[in-house]
């Protein structure tokens with residue numbers, strides 16, 4: 001394991017921030033996997049899984065079982081880790097301006113399309129290699145003048161030419177669930193089975209360029225741009241939601257890390273017997289079929305259903321209780337599916353997202369992710 005520290009844009013004179021990157025295996029020897037933890041910095045289960053993953057990768061490297069290269073960023077957002085406000089940690093948004101750390105990651109499609117224009121042929125493998133080089137060069141050329149953009153640029157520079165990107169997050173209170181590209185449903189289902197995911201949510205574009213799509217959807221858009229020249233989908237990127245923010249048990253994190261290693265083995269990054277694939281706990285469903293349940297007014301939230309519950313249409317999920325009027329408003333599902341996440345706090349502002357249900361039928365369009 002070699003460890004690099006990459007200096008980030010300094011928040012102020014006299015202060016410094018940096019990214020730590022652990023590198024395992026050899027570049028260009030085989031598939032490259034990029035794994036980062038807690039891009040939204042307050043996702044501590046992801047930090048713990050990365051902690052348990054490191055010794056597994058070190059052992060694989062020491063035993064000569066790494067066919068490719070693995071980059072592990074054990075804490076993807078150090079500036080966000082330091083964001084305390086009145087005794088509370090805030091990691092999702094940059095406090096200075098409210099920017100979501102996992103949106104508006106640079107889209108390299110135009111730069112790469114221009115770089116490879118006229119140079120691709122009929123060999124899909126050669127085209128993929130040319131695009132991978134161009135992705136690395138386009139990412140290397142990115143510049144940024146403010147901290148959140150600088151962080152996204154640095155992370156994308158590490159991930160842009162990867163074959164596999166595992167972006168480790170968590171939700172408020174949740175069961176294990178994944179977000180991935182629709183054409184990569186099979187690989188997402190495989191990872192979901194290994195991790196015991198209870199929802200696998202698919203989209204070709206969820207809106208506002210989250211990190212996983214900045215890595216994977218770029219290939220999809222480039223394939224359309226360079227057609228009829230063949231270009232495979234050269235990157236599988238997935239957002240892994242490691243349950244809820246309070247889910248930090250060692251045994252569970254160790255099992256999650258082992259499942260990620262098993263996935264790397266199945267993808268040819270680690271030399272190990274793949275073993276049997278556990279039975280899937282869910283089938284992939286469209287992200288556009290996920291129903292966000294919202295608070296109809298401000299009040300105390302009383303949940304009747306928990307993450308992992310399978311719900312029918314019209315089920316009573318929660319009450320919102322106004323302490324002044326005494327109004328108790330029940331919140332029902334409009335769709336059938338698994339309740340895969342719910343809010344961790346029990347006071348709702350008007351319109352607050354209470355819970356999410358993974359429905360099987362696409363009903364929404366436009367921006368599909370929460371703010």
Ligand SMILES: [Zn+2]
Pocket residue numbers: 039040043102169170
């Ligand atoms: Zn997140």
